Amino acid sequence: MLIQFKNTYLEKIFEGRPVAGKPRYSSDVILKFKKTVLKLKYADSLKDIKAQRGLNFEALKGDLKGFYSVRVDYSYRLILAVDKDNVVTVSEIITIHDLTNHYQ
Secondary structure: OEEEEOOHHHHHHHHOOOOOOOOOOOHHHHHHHHHHHHHHHHOOOHHHHHHOHHHOOEEOOHHHOOOEEEEOOOOEEEEEEEEEEOOOOOEEEEEEEEEEEOOO
16 A cells, blocks of 8 residues: 655654654554554555454544544544555555544
């Protein structure tokens, strides 16, 4: 899968680049975030992501209709969008929008 980031802060964290200011997430959450993104990256299709029950892939409702979420840990969810790329091959492009605390 092709992974894109709409959130530059999350992109910097994933790539291991320095970020200015106080960290928004603990080192534990960052590690789990990176592992989750790698799971998405190495999945062959959306069907593979849905089959990984630990990710809890689900469509969102309300204001976030059209987006999906996957579980990073018990509290945090990764908000993403899935697009089809029909130019070269039929493969999904996942665009990561945000990392949110699900219970706040």
